[in-house]
Every structure is written in C-alpha cells, then in structure tokens.
Amino acid sequence: MQDIKAILRDGSVGSALTAKGWVRTKRDTKGAAFVELNDGSCFAGLQCVFDNNAMDDAAKAALERVSTGAAVAVKGVLVASPATGQPVELRAESLEIYGESPADSYPLQKKAHSFEFLREIAHLRPRTNSFGAVARVRHEMAYAVHSFYAERGFKYVHTPIITASDCEGAGEMFQVTTLDLDGIAKRGEPVDYSKDFFGKRSYLSVSGQLNVETYCMALGKVYTFGPTFRAENSNTPRHLAEFWMIEPEMAFAELPEDMALAEDFIKYLLSWALDKCGDDLAFFDKRIQPGLIAMLEGVRSSKFAHLSYGDAVKELEKHKDQFEFKPYWGCDLQTEHERYLTETVVKGPVIVTDYPKDIKAFYMRRNDDGKTVRAMDVLVPRIGEIIGGSEREYRYDVLVAAMQEKGLNPDDYWWYLDLRRYGSAPHAGFGLGFERLMRYVTGMENIRDVIPFPRAPKQAEF
RNA sequence: UCCCCUGUAGCUCAGCUGGCAGAGCAAGUGGCUGUUAACCACUGGGUCCUUGGUUCGAAUCCGAGCGGGGGAGCCA
Numbered sequence: 001m002q003d004i005k006a007i008l009r010d011g012s013v014g015s016a017l018t019a020k021g022w023v024r025t026k027r028d029t030k031g032a033a034f035v036e037l038n039d040g041s042c043f044a045g046l047q048c049v050f051d052n053n054a055m056d057d058a059a060k061a062a063l064e065r066v067s068t069g070a071a072v073a074v075k076g077v078l079v080a081s082p083a084t085g086q087p088v089e090l091r092a093e094s095l096e097i098y099g100e101s102p103a104d105s106y107p108l109q110k111k112a113h114s115f116e117f118l119r120e121i122a123h124l125r126p127r128t129n130s131f132g133a134v135a136r137v138r139h140e141m142a143y144a145v146h147s148f149y150a151e152r153g154f155k156y157v158h159t160p161i162i163t164a165s166d167c168e169g170a171g172e173m174f175q176v177t178t179l180d181l182d183g184i185a186k187r188g189e190p191v192d193y194s195k196d197f198f199g200k201r202s203y204l205s206v207s208g209q210l211n212v213e214t215y216c217m218a219l220g221k222v223y224t225f226g227p228t229f230r231a232e233n234s235n236t237p238r239h240l241a242e243f244w245m246i247e248p249e250m251a252f253a254e255l256p257e258d259m260a261l262a263e264d265f266i267k268y269l270l271s272w273a274l275d276k277c278g279d280d281l282a283f284f285d286k287r288i289q290p291g292l293i294a295m296l297e298g299v300r301s302s303k304f305a306h307l308s309y310g311d312a313v314k315e316l317e318k319h320k321d322q323f324e325f326k327p328y329w330g331c332d333l334q335t336e337h338e339r340y341l342t343e344t345v346v347k348g349p350v351i352v353t354d355y356p357k358d359i360k361a362f363y364m365r366r367n368d369d370g371k372t373v374r375a376m377d378v379l380v381p382r383i384g385e386i387i388g389g390s391e392r393e394y395r396y397d398v399l400v401a402a403m404q405e406k407g408l409n410p411d412d413y414w415w416y417l418d419l420r421r422y423g424s425a426p427h428a429g430f431g432l433g434f435e436r437l438m439r440y441v442t443g444m445e446n447i448r449d450v451i452p453f454p455r456a457p458k459q460a461e462f
Numbered sequence: 463u464c465c466c467c468u469g470u471a472g473c474u475c476a477g478c479u480g481g482c483a484g485a486g487c488a489a490g491u492g493g494c495u496g497u498u499a500a501c502c503a504c505u506g507g508g509u510c511c512u513u514g515g516u517u518c519g520a521a522u523c524c525g526a527g528c529g530g531g532g533g534a535g536c537c538a
Contacts (some may be wrong), residue, residue, distance in 0.1 A: 027497045034497050047498075085498050105472085109488045111499070113473065116530065171537065207538090232536055233463060245538060324534090335534075388538065433538030446531095458529085 005041035011078045011088065019046050019090055020073045022127060023066055023101070025110045033063055035092075037074060040132055043279035047081065047089040048074045054093075062095045068110055069101030069127070115449050122453060122462045130288070133280035134450055137273060137442055141434070144272035145225055145246055148265060154221040154248060159208030161227065164198050165412065172231040173203035174241075204229035209247050209429065210363075210416050213392065216249035216427055217419050223248035225434075233457050237446040238383070240435060242455035249429035255365075255374040255391040258428035259351050262378050262387050263304045265432070266349070270296045273441045281442075289443025296441065298348070299380075305350040307341065309333075309372065312352050315345055332359045333377075335384055342379040349380045362402045363416075364390040365426075376430070383440050389430020396420040 002011070004019060011017065021039030028034075031052055038045040050063055066072060076092040107121050108128065118125040125131040146156065162176055178197040193201045208224040215222045225246045232239065248265075250257060273281060274296055285292040307315070316327035316337050325334045333341075333352070342350050354372040357364070364373035378387035393399045399420055403410050410417060438450035448454035453462050 025498075025500095027500065029495055029497055029500095032496065034500095036498070049496080081496090083496055083498075104489055107472070109473065111473070111487055117473065119530095228538085230537075234536055235463090236534085236536095237532080239537070243538070385538070431538055436538060 003041035004037065004039045004044070004046045007046060007078065007090075008042065008044055008088070013078055013080050013088060016075075016077050017090070018073055018075045019048065020098075021046070021071070023068055023070045023072060025068060026063075026066055035063075035066065035072075035074070037072070037090075038127075038132070040126070040135075043129070043133055043136075043283055044086075047086050048076065048092045049089055050092045050095070059095055062097055065097060065100055066095070067101055067103040067106070069106045069108060071098040071101075072096060073098065115446060119448060119454070126452070129283060130444075131449070133277075133283050134438070134442055134444065135452065137277050137280050138438055138450065138452075140272060140276050141269055141437060141441065142225075144269050145434075147272075148268045149221075149223050149248065152221065154223050155215070155219045157208075157212050157215045157219075157222045157224050159205070159211040159224045159226065161205055161229075162198075162202055163205045163211075164200050164202045165210075171206050173206055174229050174231045176202045176204060206230055207245070207247070207431065209249070209431065210413075212247055212249050212429070213416070213419060213427065216251050216429070217423065217425065220251045221248075235457055237448070238436065238439070240447055240451065240454055240456055243447075243451070244434035246432045246434060247429060249427060251425050251427045253391075253428045254426055255353065255376060255428060258389055258391060258430060259304075259306070259353070259376050262351070262376070262389060262430055262432075263349075266378070266380075266386070266437075267300050269437060270300050270441065274300065284443045292443040295381075302348055304378070305346040305348065307346075307350055307352050309352055309355045312337075312341055316340065330356050330358070338377075338379050338384045339381075342384070343381045347381070349378060352377050352379060357402075360390070362406050362408060363392050363399070365393045365428075366398055366402065374428075378430075380440060383436055386436045386440060387430050387432045389428065391426065391428040394420055394424045394426050396424065 001018060001020065004021060007017060007019060019037055019039070021037040024036040024038050024045055026033060026035050033050040033052070035048040035050065036045045037048055050059070055063070073096040074090055074092050075094045076090040078088055079091045081087060081089040108124055113128070115130075118128065118131065126135055149156065179191065179195065181191075184191055193199070196202070206228055208226060208228070212222055212224045223246060226244065227242055228245045229242050230239075231241065248261065250261065274293070281293055281296070310329065312333070313327050313329050313331070316323070319340070320326050322340070323334070323336055325331070325336065327337055341352065342348070353374070353376045354367060355375045356371060357366060357373045360373050360375045364375050366373055374391035376389050377385050380386050393402060396417065399417065400410050403413065435447045435450050438444070439447055442450060444450050448456060
C-alpha cells in the first residue's frame with residue numbers, strides 16, 4: 001500500500017488505489033462529501049470525494065459515522081481535481097472505518113489550538129499540522145546528524161545513561177536507586193548506598209563527554225547522540241530536564257578545527273532541512289516564524305563571525321547603558337549580552353572564544369596567558385547559545401591543578417586522568433542541544449513543543 | 463529558585479467602581495453549496511482553579527495554595 005506522500009508524488013491519474021489515514025475534516029455538500037485524509041507521511045493530505053449519487057446505502061451510512069479524527073481506508077480512483085487547492089484527489093468508491101472518533105468528545109477540533117492546550121493532550125497533538133511537521137523535521141535532523149558524522153569518519157559511541165560518578169561537572173543530577181526509600185524512611189534507618197543496585201550512589205548522566213573522550217583517545221573521531229538529564233529547577237522555553245545532545249570529540253584537533261566542525265555541522269543540518277523538509281518548513285515559515293526559510297538560507301551561505309571573549313566584552317562595554325547587567329572582563333555573558341552580540345552586532349551566528357578560566361569547566365585547555373581557556377560558544381539569533389565546546393586540557397599536571405583550583409577531588413576522576421597519563425593527545429569537541437537546534441530550524445518558540453514528550457519540573461505526564 | 467502576567471463553556475477570550483454568566487469558534491439539528499480555516503439559521507452547553515476571609519450580596523476585593531505563560535538565573 002502506498003502512503004499519501006507516495007500517492008501525491010508518484011500516483012498517476014486514473015489509477016485505482018486505497019489510502020489509509022486519519023480524517024482531518026469532512027465537508028458535506030448536497031452532491032458530495034469531501035474528506036481530507038492525512039496519514040502523517042507528509043504535510044499534505046489527500047482529498048477524498050464521495051459522490052452522493054455513486055454511493056450505496058452502506059457507504060452512506062459509513063460516511064455518516066466519519067468525523068474529525070476517525071481512522072479510515074478509502075478505496076477509489078485518483079483523478080485530477082477540478083477545484084483549486086489540490087492537483088489530484090481520490091474519487092472514492094468505498095469507505096472502511098477502523099476507528100470512529102466521536103465528535104462531541106474528541107479534543108482536536110477543526111480549528112486552531114494553542115500550544116499550551118496541546119501540551120495537555122500530548123498523546124493527540126502529533127495529529128495536528130504543527131506537531132506532525134515538528135516530528136518529521138525532528139526525524140530528518142536526527143538522520144542528518146548521523147549522516148554528517150558518518151561522511152567524516154566519526155564513530156558513533158553509545159555512552160551510558162546511568163552513571164555512578166557524580167562529577168560530570170554540568171549541573172544537578174537525578175538520582176537512580178532501587179532502595180526501598182519509603183521503608184527506610186518509615187523505619188528511620190540511615191540510607192546505606194553500599195546496598196543499592198550499583199553499590200554506590202548512581203545518577204542519570206548530564207553529559208556523555210567524559211565517557212566519549214575515552215573512545216576519542218582510541219578511535220580518533222567519535223560522537224555521542226543520546227538523552228541527557230538535568231535536575232535543575234529551570235522553567236524556561238529553552239530548558240528541559242530530559243533532552244538530547246550531540247557531542248563530537250576529535251583527537252589531534254585544536255580549537256580552530258573544533259570551530260570549523262561546529263560551523264560545518266550547523267550548516268549541514270540547515271541545508272538538510274531546506275532540502276528535505278520543504279513542505280514542513282513552508283508551513284513553519286507561513287504560520288510560525290515568518291522569514292524562517294530566508295534566514296536558514298542566509299545562514300547556510302554565510303561565514304560565521306569569530307569574536308574573542310575579550311573583544312566581545314569591549315564591544316558590549318560600548319553599549320553598556322542598554323544592559324541590565326553591566327558587562328566587564330571576567331563576567332559571565334548574560335542572555336541579554338549573548339543576544340545583543342548575535343542579533344545586533346553580528347546579525348547572524350557568531351562564535352565567541354577564549355573565555356576567562358574562572359567561568360568555564362575544569363577540562364578546558366588553559367591558554368598561555370594564564371587567564372583564559374580555549375572554549376567556544378556558538379550563539380545564534382533568537383536562540384542564544386546553541387553549542388558549547390572547547391579544546392580539552394590534555395596536560396596531566398595542568399588538568400590536576402585546574403581540578404584543585406575548582407575544589408574537585410582528582411581521585412574522583414581517576415579514569416579520566418588516566419587518559420592524560422597514557423598516550424595523551426590534544427583533542428577538542430562540543431555539545432549541541434538537539435532541541436535547541438529544533439527550535440532554530442522550525443521557528444517554534446517553546447522547547448517543550450519540539451520534543452514528543454517533554455520532561456520539565458512538575459511535568460512528566462504521558 | 464526569584465520577578466511579572468494569568469486561571470470564566472470543549473477551545474480562544476470578554477465580563478468596568480461588587481448586584482441574574484457572555485461572545486466567537488467547536489458540537490447538535492435544519493438549510494444551502496465542488497467543498498477546502500466552507501457558509502446561513504436555530505439549539506444545547508458553566509464546581510467562574512481550590513481554599514479561607516471581607517460583604518446584605520463575590521467571577522469581580524483581600525490572604526494562602528495549586529496550575530499555566532513570559533522574563534531572569536543555571537545551561538545545551
């Protein structure tokens with residue numbers, strides 16, 4: 001059986017076929033009924049026309065029971081459509097109903113719904129235009145990620161989701177346990193983690209980077225792409241408690257190659273979307289974010305600007321009255337600063353490099369000035385930080401000193417430090433938040449609307 | 463976690479200085495029409511988020527709680 005995408009693409013006028021899908025709308029007229037059928041294979045639906053004079057009583061009765069949301073099969077002949085709105089349509093000959101969808105209770109109506117409302121029915125929202133389009137683009141972007149790295153000889157490494165090290169250095173972690181916490185609390189006993197499943201406290205991973213570095217030091221070019229978890233109580237349109245992250249890592253590479261990879265990567269993904277998701281992007285451009293396609297095309301053919309942190313601060317200081325937080329050398333760049341740089345100064349993607357060591361992670365390569373590290377953040381308009389990365393500190397003594405400076409215990413990182421003890425080499429990588437990329441590509445505002453089942457504080461239904 | 467806004471019909475919202483609960487859309491019925499965000503008429507539809515208070519009287523004013531949105535922080 002052909003899906004609707006194939007029918008619309010390959011179907012020849014005059015051919016008999018069966019289409020299966022879910023009814024978006026039914027419009028009745030005296031002479032005919034029009035059923036728009038969508039099966040999710042593409043943005044467009046197939047208009048099925050039921051001629052009242054050509055239907056037997058069984059078909060008429062079946063059509064009576066069809067309403068928005070019903071799952072049906074329509075058998076008929078593909079014909080050129082006499083009306084504008086669609087080049088072809090299905091002249092229906094019979095109708096089979098798999099599942100009715102009572103109109104008085106089905107939550108999706110043939111009208112626009114707010115995204116807030118649709119979040120409350122996340123099990124039904126993929127049946128809408130917006131979420132169908134998001135799902136298709138999300139699939140293409142995931143495919144493009146693997147394609148990009150495969151073309152460049154990177155190996156996909158599956159880093160663990162459960163970790164027993166609480167030192168991944170990126171935020172609050174969710175604890176994982178099989179202990180009977182209720183019973184322990186009831187009995188007033190202390191918690192003995194040596195009796196827990198892993199014999200020690202364990203968590204959901206906040207980053208695959210430390211693990212993927214181990215494979216980087218063996219396979220050279222690697223990446224990980226999987227879910228990560230942050231137990232931060234952050235409630236914003238750009239944070240999730242469970243999100244997907246892509247983290248490449250390259251051996252024998254320094255910061256410039258890291259930046260080049262990041263730029264190529266983003267352009268590759270945007271190009272892929274432009275090339276393969278035309279209908280869906282056209283919808284986003286029309287209804288969600290006007291100018292989206294022109295923006296994506298602009299970025300694809302642009303050169304990312306480069307700016308050192310020092311120069312960025314100098315630029316911000318020139319306009320300091322515009323900011324709530326006054327910029328100064330050593331400050332962490334605030335959201336308002338990042339957006340000013342990318343939206344007003346550069347008006348496009350910009351890579352900011354060489355941040356002060358005190359505001360960045362311990363594993364970043366220390367510059368010779370003793371004050372900065374070889375870090376880079378890619379900032380894009382509307383989204384802000386989409387990529388954070390760095391060249392890694394590969395000198396054992398410098399890395400240990402950096403840990404101690406930040407109050408970390410090197411013993412906790414024994415296996416990570418072993419990578420610097422045995423055959424250490426320069427390497428660099430970054431992390432790209434997949435849902436932030438999705439916000440960028442689709443123009444969707446809230447990150448909860450670009451992942452099928454969002455996990456955020458107080459939000460884990462479905 | 464902090465700041466601001468918000469919670470009224472299935473959905474989106476109006477409801478003024480406190481005085482009988484409203485509209486559009488959706489749904490149901492009828493009509494019209496190769497329709498396509500269909501159109502016209504009629505009908506049904508409410509724990510005004512919860513809780514405590516003020517008042518003769520609270521959707522409306524005040525307190526507390528819960529939910530939703532936006533901004534900030536944390537970050538990807």
